[in-house]
Amino acid sequence: MKRLLIVAHAPSPNTRTLRDxxxxxxRHPDVETVxxxxxxxxxxxxxxxxxxDAILLGTTENLGYMSGALKDFFDRSYYAVLEEKQGLPCALYVRAGHDGTGTRRAVESIVTGLRWRWVQEPLILRGEWQAEFEEQIEELGLYLAAGLEAGVL
Structure with missing residues (x-):
């Protein structure tokens, strides 16, 4: 059995919708061993x-940076896992009220230092809330789980 960890900051109804x-x-029914x-x-x-075996990170854009909660997660975890989790498949989504560039850059910098492996480009959900954000994130969760199950991540 493989394990996918989703670490997502969800302080609002919309961001909870994304996390969910x-x-x-x-947890798609076709994915049985993750x-x-x-x-x-x-x-x-x-x-x-x-x-x-893989991690999905979710954050809001806060003043052009990742959420303080996600930064705290990295602060507490970075050195503890630096040597033993290199190559960990990861993905990121950012709920950005503006452009998400600073947030993406900050997370990418930390992930590069950890030597984790991006399985796709970070997904930046920009501007006003759009219904398709939920669908995009659901597909991302399925992609990661199915990739783990198939052994391609």
Whole structure:
């Protein structure tokens, strides 16, 4: 059994919708051998990363940066997993009220230092809320879970 860890900051109804969509996609009935663990950044830590085979990160854009909660997750986990989780498949989605560039850059910098492996370009959900955001995130969750199950991630 493989494990997909979803660490998503979800302080609003819309961001909770995104987190739930990621989980729904990852738990698709056709994916039978992947355990999905969903945690808020302040509840997740190095032990969760160690137990995972892939990670999906979700954050809001806060003042052109990632959420403080996701930054705290990285602060508590970085050195604890640096040597043992290199190559961990990862993906990112950003709920950006503006352009998400600073947020993406900040997370990419940390992920590069950890030597995790991007499985796709970060998904930036820009501007006003759009119904298709939920569908995009659900597909991302399914993609990660199905990729883990198939052994291609």
């Amino acid at each position: 969509a990621a989980e729904r996609g990852a 355990e999905v663990v969903v945690k808020a950044p302040l509840e997740a830590g190095p032990e969760d990363i160690r137990a995972s």
